[in-house]
Amino acid sequence: MLNQKFVGLICLALVIGFLTGLVSFYNEFNVFQSYPFEVDVVYAYFKVFNVSSGVAGLQLGSIYGPFNRPLVAYVIVLNLTNPTDKAVRIRDLTIALGETGTQTGQGGVSLTNTVIRYERDFSDWSYDYWWQPNSSKLIAVSATGQPPFNELGIPVLNQQKGYFYVALDCVTENKAYAKGFMLKQVNLNMASENEFFYNVAFKENENFYFSNDAITIDVS
Amino acid sequence: MNATTFQIYLYLVKIGQPAGPRDIMRGVNISSPGVVHRNLQKLMDLGVVDKDAYGRYAIKEKIAFKGYVWFGRNLIPRFILFSSFFFGLLIVEAAVLAIRMVAREPVESSYLLLTIVTALSAAMFLLEGFQLRKKYSKA
Numbered sequence: 001m002l003n004q005k006f007v008g009l010i011c012l013a014l015v016i017g018f019l020t021g022l023v024s025f026y027n028e029f030n031v032f033q034s035y036p037f038e039v040d041v042v043y044a045y046f047k048v049f050n051v052s053s054g055v056a057g058l059q060l061g062s063i064y065g066p067f068n069r070p071l072v073a074y075v076i077v078l079n080l081t082n083p084t085d086k087a088v089r090i091r092d093l094t095i096a097l098g099e100t101g102t103q104t105g106q107g108g109v110s111l112t113n114t115v116i117r118y119e120r121d122f123s124d125w126s127y128d129y130w131w132q133p134n135s136s137k138l139i140a141v142s143a144t145g146q147p148p149f150n151e152l153g154i155p156v157l158n159q160q161k162g163y164f165y166v167a168l169d170c171v172t173e174n175k176a177y178a179k180g181f182m183l184k185q186v187n188l189n190m191a192s193e194n195e196f197f198y199n200v201a202f203k204e205n206e207n208f209y210f211s212n213d214a215i216t217i218d219v220s
Numbered sequence: 221m222n223a224t225t226f227q228i229y230l231y232l233v234k235i236g237q238p239a240g241p242r243d244i245m246r247g248v249n250i251s252s253p254g255v256v257h258r259n260l261q262k263l264m265d266l267g268v269v270d271k272d273a274y275g276r277y278a279i280k281e282k283i284a285f286k287g288y289v290w291f292g293r294n295l296i297p298r299f300i301l302f303s304s305f306f307f308g309l310l311i312v313e314a315a316v317l318a319i320r321m322v323a324r325e326p327v328e329s330s331y332l333l334l335t336i337v338t339a340l341s342a343a344m345f346l347l348e349g350f351q352l353r354k355k356y357s358k359a
Binding site: 005006009010011012013014015016017018019020021022024025028029031091123171175177 | 291292294296300301302303304305306307308309310311312313316319320323324325326
């Protein structure tokens with residue numbers, strides 16, 4: 001009898017402690033909620049570089065064979081919209097361009113003949129990566145690299161057609177998740193023999209440059 | 221109140237009815253009737269035990285003991301209750317810590333300190349509580 005009452009009282013104290021913690025850290029459990037976040041590619045610029053084969057260093061091919069894998073420099077502008085009533089901080093960004101793109105059953109995407117694959121972790125808190133409720137901002141990312149995997153990336157640019165895939169993981173001010181996803185076919189324009197672009201954002205004679213945070217852009 | 225007096229007092233509270241000196245001797249496991257009488261007299265002098273016309277002793281009032289709380293007829297060390305409270309809190313804090321790690325969210329050093337303090341509090345209260353409980357169990 002004593003033990004039953006004793007254990008009962010201990011359980012009661014345990015439950016009171018648990019409930020106190022639950023009330024105090026209620027926001028932490030919002031991680032199981034998910035909000036939408038909108039992402040769209042509005043501008044992309046690609047330039048293909050052929051590196052002189054007589055120079056020691058970077059190889060045009062790959063360790064798998066004498067494939068044609070020149071360098072591709074690119075700038076991609078994304079329009080990120082937070083449609084929720086919560087402030088949202090962007091965290092993980094993935095961008096890829098391939099010849100074809102299909103959604104797989106597990107919520108992933110399968111791209112063929114990838115031209116570029118860009119991944120960035122925005123866990124650097126020194127910059128303001130927050131999106132206020134119901135707001136949009138343009139961000140730009142740039143990089144240079146060889147098309148991954150095989151030699152078939154560059155012909156995708158020459159075909160002037162491909163699939164853009166963008167995935168973005170964010171967290172809201174109340175520590176819930178927000179996810180952005182985009183998979184769309186785009187038609188590229190050829191600016192010169194080695195330059196390609198896609199533009200639905202900027203008018204003629206409209207230019208942009210990177211802001212101090214190296215992510216958001218200013219349009220002039 | 222010495223240990224034997226305390227044991228006799230707790231026995232009378234536990235049975236909740238008047239008991240003769242021999243019942244008390246058996247209940248508390250004391251071999252000498254003189255020791256029982258002497259301690260019962262002490263309790264009567266303190267005004268917490270009454271003697272009826274049949275020579276049986278019964279609790280007059282429950283008194284508070286430092287570090288314990290009465291729960292019905294049971295005396296429970298407060299530290300064990302405090303420890304349980306902190307363990308309940310620790311479960312939530314550990315869950316939050318696990319969630320932050322899985323979600324790759326930064327864990328502030330102040331939060332880590334809070335969790336460590338909660339864990340230490342729970343452990344220390346438990347240790348102290350069981351030491352008091354051991355003393356009470358002997359009774």
